[in-house]
Amino acid sequence: MASKEDILSKIKANKPDFIELPDMDFSVFDDRKPILEEFIKKVELAGGSIFEVVSIDDVLDKVSSLFPDAKQNYAALNNSEHFNTLNLENVKQAQDLERLDVLVLESDLGVAENGAVWIDDKQLPLRVLPFITKHLVFVLEKNKVVGFMHEAYQKLNLPETGFGVFISGPSKTADIEQSLVLGAHGALSLTVLLV
């Protein structure tokens, strides 16, 4: 505790006179771009794929057609028992998740300016799932897409959430001579299905 007091007292002594927080007017950022078009563009820019499906009932059919070779699947959706080949209750260790081919999650927030999709503990049966899966699929209702990050945070008033993440596209790296490679540690592909 001595260190805490030490640090705080030094900061107190050295900090400048109080400066007010800026008054922020987020309307200055409104570029009037059509939200859904922009979202689709940015998901693709981030290396993701995006499709429209007619209804939530068509989601799993679409997923099966996109990943015909997938053996281990898990969807955190209602009525997905026939699709799920992984029983999360039997998962004891990380190795059990390693062969997960396709994970389907429902999100209720997307951001047009960067193609990011939000998920948190509410929709996540296990936090590591969207990272350890080979292919990640998000289901998102069209009217859940907002324009900018500012609006996204206005919607994210979830004090009970222990973990949440914005995901934009598949995992990627350019650490070898700046050449972009998809699939560094996380998902090799990311698909958004708009309902």
Add this chain to the structure above:
Amino acid sequence: MNHPKLADLFNEDEKRVDWHDKALWFVRHKRDLSVHQVQGWETLRNYGRAIKAHTLSNLDAYLEEFESNALENGVQVHWAVNAEEHNEIVHKILDEHKAKKVVKSKSMLTEECHLNPFLESKGIEVIDTDLGERIVQLAKEPPSHIVLPAIHKDRHEVDALFQEHLGTEPCDGNPQYLTNEARKHLREKFIEADAAITGVNFAIAETGEFVVCTNEGNADMGAHLAPVHIACMGVEKIIPKREHLGVFLRLLARSATGQPITTYSSHFKKPREGAKMHIVIVDNGRSEQLGRPDFRASLHCIRCGACMNTCPIYRRSGGHSYNATIPGPIGSILSPGKDLTKHSDLPFASTLCGSCSDVCPVKIDIHTQLYKWRQIITKEVKQPFVKKQSMKLMGKLFANPKQFKISGKIARFALKNLPKKIINAKPNVWGKSRDLPTGQKKSFDDWYKNRQKHGE
């Protein structure tokens, strides 16, 4: 070795320097394309700067608010005055959990504290999991860039390193193959890990949560699998409210790589069931920097690396030439605050062109601060004899119009008539890799007077 000497070493391989220069300029260009698409970008930068300035003016209160919220979330909070204490705390936590294998995602703070060698000396295996960091770790080198740690290495060097350490097949430096091999190798490490260490991009006082941004997903793979997650942050990582993330996440990736956001922006608030989460809050000289009015804005930095990508010196001298944890322009205003004598060469590794300040997402006046450090360094640190004497001589010359005129004449004559060999002889460092201009007939003064007289 000082910056000019290390830069000389880097410049021995001219092709490499050209590639390095162009690759970083390309990243800078991507940043431009990306930010020009953002309506109100300058306003966004102003907000970023203003939020940071406000935060620093109330930093002690925000740190306490952050701590009490984090504690309420079930996270344990530790405070470290300096690097040694930080390392001791991390080791103690690992020891309590009997952790022998640790995976780490990118954290410049742990580089600054030299955490890896410390833990290794205690018999703990530390694996850097960001691909670039893993490459430099295998090469036993420090990162040369804060966002692109292995930008100084070419694909063939990575190929050779992986063959030696990971047993890969020769592949003529195929990035796809090498990345995939690294994925397999590190997947094993993630699964075996007893603990995960991450950095922190932003810590939110209002909620006690912290945000970690990566493109690879390595921070998440580590943190969600290991039983213990230790997050290390400098005191300046605090921001007051969650809504402020809206400003900073819009600024960060666009400035860093030109992406509108990183692939993963993870918000850690509570440990997952059955796991432990620790936060180590580190000062290590930051509170002192806060007390320097001319330099405190350097603490606004969100570590995007834009100032490095744009800097004509950095691009042509390489990150290692700075011999500091944070290289480039921002490092050159941070490092002298830590050790003025050791880093006294860095503020001079700049043309003061100001490009760094122009691209900085939180509007740090980097080039002004570089200039101000120079004023302090020339007073407080012993300067080389030749530099000191020549500065004195120049001072006298500029103060005396008659002498200035005569020397100008001599110089113009010399530039016009002397052979290149003599002009570019050793004492003239300006002639090392460039030709000086040919001497003009008249001085500016002569030309101007003549023009006034004849009304040209």
